[in-house]
Amino acid sequence: MKRYILVRYGELSTKGRNKKRFTQQLAQNIKGVLADLTPNKVVAGHDYLTVYPPAESVDIALERLSHVFGIQSYSPVIELEKDMEVIRDQIFAILDGKDLKGKSFRIATKRADHDFYLDTNAINRYLGEAVAERYKELRVQLKRPDLVIKVEIREKYALLTTEVYKGAGGLPVGTSGRALLLLSGGIDSVVAGYMALKRGIEVEAVHFASPPYTSPQALQKAKDLAKILARYGRQIQFLTVPFTASQEAIKQNLPSPYLMTITRRMMMRVASRLAEERKALAIVTGESIGQVASQTLESMLAITDAAGYPVLRPLAGFDKLEIIALAEEIGSFELSIQPYEDCCTVFAPPSPKTKPKLEACQHYETKIDVKRLVEDAVKHTEVENISAHEINEFNDLL
Incomplete structure (x- = not known):
């Protein structure tokens, strides 16, 4: 008898000749999130993927798999002999520890081995009758039962499971290239990062820090948000950009509406x-059309003009309540609303231009040394690796 986790592919099943590349990336991502659970083994097959965590760490592995993109569903399974009495007794062993009063059940069998001596209906009937006879408090219910006992008869063995966990869906992180996420520390940008990860983009987080105007707590807050993103497939590279000189130059030399x-x-x-x-292919932002002054179409046009790469805006069509709902779902909302100012808010003008003119932007930028400021910021950018494990308690910063 063996115990392991069976992972079912979602969108990957449509990838045709490219499917192997996607399944291998998924296997690599799963190995990454389970790296500290040793020994473990991950095997990618054509129709499903199997994960062999240490016996004492199965529950931890099940929780972590819920955050891995590219998975439709997954189940802890038991591999057994193709013997009906062995299968029946294992079902009894599972059910003996459960509170079954007032519950309903059904047996759901798949038979890949068509030479097996019982057909699907006969297997369902044999096991169903055995369960009903032993557990009088259980009732048979074919539609939407409380408990589905799944049996699969394969060529060399049988599989048994009573639990199916919903996966995160999407594509495995790393299958769609790399992009830089502008991670401010607010509600929106981390959700945009989540959406990019879900489409298979490997995200690196770029945070603009302007000390002393922004605090160490604001920087740590952004790093902790990056740790939340790191749950969804792989570690996150976190880039801290020193932005004080740029913001001071802009503040001192340019008119307030264009700051x-x-x-x-x-x-x-x-x-x-x-x-x-x-070696990134795009820039990701948390902008939502019309949400604030800098997110009108006119503003986006003027801002994007300065980018040398495609700018992806996963939240462009979302309203604030929808973004907050997603932030709550991924566990970033409470951290995002902690009152630490980012560099966009500390220098925010009282009346920003909602329809800036590109020609005006280009004219005002001649008043500052754009090239030098950019070069200095890039040169002094610090890079560190952010892991999903051991997320700091934010109260430690207070």
Whole structure:
């Protein structure tokens, strides 16, 4: 008898000749999130993937798999002899420890071995009658029962499970290339990162810090948000960009209504240079059309002009309540609303331009040394690896 976790592919089943590349990436990602649970083994097959965690760590592995993109569903399974009495007795062993009063059940059998001496209906009937006879408090219910006992008869063995966990869906992280996420520390950008990860993009987080105007707590908050993102497939590279000199130059030399637009244009220039160095293919932001002054279409046009790479906006069509709901779902909301200012808010003008003119932006930028400021910011950017495990309690920062 063997125990392991059976992982079922979702969208990957449509990938045709490219499927192997996707399944191998998924296997690599699962190995990454289970790396500290040793020994473990992950095997990618054509129709499903098997995970062999240490026996004492199965529950931990089941929880971590819920955050791995590319999985439709997964189940802890028991591999048994193809013997009906052995299968029946194992079902009894599982059910003996459960509170079954008032519950319903059904047997669901798949038979890949068509030479097996019982057909699907006969297996369902034999096991169903055995369970009903032993557990009088259980009732048979074919539609939407409380408990589904799944049996699969394969060529060399049988599989048994009573639990199916819903996977995160999407594509395995790393199958769609790499992008840089502008991670501010607010509600929106981390959700945008989650959406990018779900489409298979390997995300690296770029955070603009402006000490002393922004605090160490604000920086740590952004890192902890990156740790939340790291749960969803792989570790996150976190890039801290020193942005004080750029913001001071903009504040001292440019008219107030254009401060926000040109600040974001500078961010795009820095991010584009970093994307070139990091071999990224795009920049991801948490912008939502019309949410604030810098997110009107006119503002987005002026800001994107400064980018040398495609700018992906996964939340463009979301309203704030939808974004908050997703933030709560992934566990980032309470951290995001902690009151630490990011560099966009500490220098925010009282009346930012909602329809900035590109020509005006380009004219005002001649008043500062754009090239030098970008080069200095890129040169002094610090990079560190962020792991999903051991997320700091934010109260430690207070």
